[in-house]
Amino acid sequence: MVKQTILITGGAGFIGSAFVRLLVRKNIRPIVLDKITYAGDLGRLDQVKGRFTFHKVDICDKKKVKGIFKKARPTLIVHFAAESHVDRSIIDAQAFLRTNIEGTQVLMDAARQVGIKKFLHISTDEVYGDTRRGSFIEDSPLRPSSPYAASKAAADLLIKSYMRTYGFPAIIIRPSNNYGPWQYPEKLIPLAILKASRREEIPLYADGKNMREWLYVEDCVEGILSVVKRGKNGQVYNLGSNEERQNIELVRMLLEIMGRPKTLIKFVKDRPGHDTRYYLDSSKVRRDCGWQPKITLKTGLKLTVRSYLENKSWLLNKHRRIAALYTDRSYNYGF
Numbered sequence: 001m002v003k004q005t006i007l008i009t010g011g012a013g014f015i016g017s018a019f020v021r022l023l024v025r026k027n028i029r030p031i032v033l034d035k036i037t038y039a040g041d042l043g044r045l046d047q048v049k050g051r052f053t054f055h056k057v058d059i060c061d062k063k064k065v066k067g068i069f070k071k072a073r074p075t076l077i078v079h080f081a082a083e084s085h086v087d088r089s090i091i092d093a094q095a096f097l098r099t100n101i102e103g104t105q106v107l108m109d110a111a112r113q114v115g116i117k118k119f120l121h122i123s124t125d126e127v128y129g130d131t132r133r134g135s136f137i138e139d140s141p142l143r144p145s146s147p148y149a150a151s152k153a154a155a156d157l158l159i160k161s162y163m164r165t166y167g168f169p170a171i172i173i174r175p176s177n178n179y180g181p182w183q184y185p186e187k188l189i190p191l192a193i194l195k196a197s198r199r200e201e202i203p204l205y206a207d208g209k210n211m212r213e214w215l216y217v218e219d220c221v222e223g224i225l226s227v228v229k230r231g232k233n234g235q236v237y238n239l240g241s242n243e244e245r246q247n248i249e250l251v252r253m254l255l256e257i258m259g260r261p262k263t264l265i266k267f268v269k270d271r272p273g274h275d276t277r278y279y280l281d282s283s284k285v286r287r288d289c290g291w292q293p294k295i296t297l298k299t300g301l302k303l304t305v306r307s308y309l310e311n312k313s314w315l316l317n318k319h320r321r322i323a324a325l326y327t328d329r330s331y332n333y334g335f
């Protein structure tokens, strides 16, 4: 890889921190920008402490972002920072529109000023909406269902407009559902592990038949790195694992790994507008960037369970803070 100055936004989040750890393992010293919202935690980067440069900053803060860019002069940006949880976007969409759309615009404008060579935007499979059959290719229409997905789709469109209007050197990556160590326990897998470890009921929306494609976070960040190396500016790449399961099957797999009974599963009222199924055709990234996932769902879940049980105090601490974040009792979170 040509010598790059790499700037990562959202590097204290779940996937961003895995990407920072990967770069550091490759002896790269990235610059990390993160606001440290409720979802951000520098503790995820403890094992690479001192091996990256950190700026605590809101990506919507135009003046600060431009100042950092002018000084650091990044050549490559990988943009993870976002409000990322669908349920929270249903309760209040504002922070999603601000960070996910406006924040992306601020970053692109700052990047243009320093003549960036590559801007990788981490989008999501949720921009396509759901489908009962088949898979989404990169040119499938964007039909987002939740305010979260709509904010991500809006950012994708804004980026495409910058590509066409200014020749902005961007790439969009759309990963499927990630799982693995250090994910905030508002998300299904860490929440289910926490509940199962305490022999508490595990909430599942509706009948648990919604389907997702599960990608181990280490495979995801390896995929992103393959796009950094071989991806072409102006392109979109889907990043999926082909590991498709109903939510109920997934939770049953977790319970089996943990030796807990299936009777812990409790069905709760469905999420409004809940997408039934996402599934990506990821042949383009496999063909053009030479990436393929290495961790099967079964192995990934075992590694994930082990990691949360080894770091149970982290999981419990985060979970304790959830009650303060989710105060609307008319909504069925199951926390």
Ligand SMILES: NC(=O)c1ccc[n+]([C@@H]2O[C@H](COP(=O)([O-])OP(=O)(O)OC[C@H]3O[C@@H](n4cnc5c(N)ncnc54)[C@H](O)[C@@H]3O)[C@@H](O)[C@H]2O)c1
Pocket: 009, 010, 011, 012, 013, 014, 015, 016, 033, 034, 035, 036, 037, 038, 039, 040, 041, 057, 058, 059, 060, 079, 080, 081, 082, 083, 084, 085, 099, 103, 122, 123, 124, 125, 152, 174, 175, 176, 177, 178, 179, 184
């Ligand atoms: N988790 C998934 O399954 C998944 C799947 C597909 C795509 N994605 C996308 O990948 C990216 C990372 O997801 P994640 O699961 O790691 O999210 P996360 O919520 O764990 O982390 C988001 C990070 O962004 C930071 N952040 C939020 N608002 C900010 C702001 N205004 N300024 C600066 N930093 C800010 C947070 O502090 C946090 O560290 C997101 O863009 C998300 O949309 C996630």
